[in-house]
Amino acid sequence: MKIIESVDELKNEIAKVKWFPREKNPLVSSNYPRLNYECGCGDKHLLEYAVFDLVAPPAKFIFQCENDYLTAVKVKGLFKQKSIELWSCKLDLFSKAFK
Numbered sequence: 001m002k003i004i005e006s007v008d009e010l011k012n013e014i015a016k017v018k019w020f021p022r023e024k025n026p027l028v029s030s031n032y033p034r035l036n037y038e039c040g041c042g043d044k045h046l047l048e049y050a051v052f053d054l055v056a057p058p059a060k061f062i063f064q065c066e067n068d069y070l071t072a073v074k075v076k077g078l079f080k081q082k083s084i085e086l087w088s089c090k091l092d093l094f095s096k097a098f099k
Helices: 007-016 091-097
Strands: 036-038 044-046 051-056 060-064 069-076 082-090
Touching (some): 007 082, 007 091, 036 069, 036 082, 069 091, 082 091
Antiparallel strands (some): 051 060, 069 082
């Protein structure tokens, strides 16, 4: 997983994917029982309980953890899902980039 540490690098990563706010499609769900992702904070978190506000098709999420990290995750697979961590950054870096 790529750890992003600069505003410009974060803006470039965000621009690569057409992210949109979750409220534009409230039916989007990260309910993948027992599937976890490795966060930039170093912990693993369950997707079904993770907080997210940004999504992208077909199954991409930007999760925010309780340790103030954001991690972009792609879920792959139909019958057996796998999480693929795309990148992670600290929450304050995201806030600086998108004020």
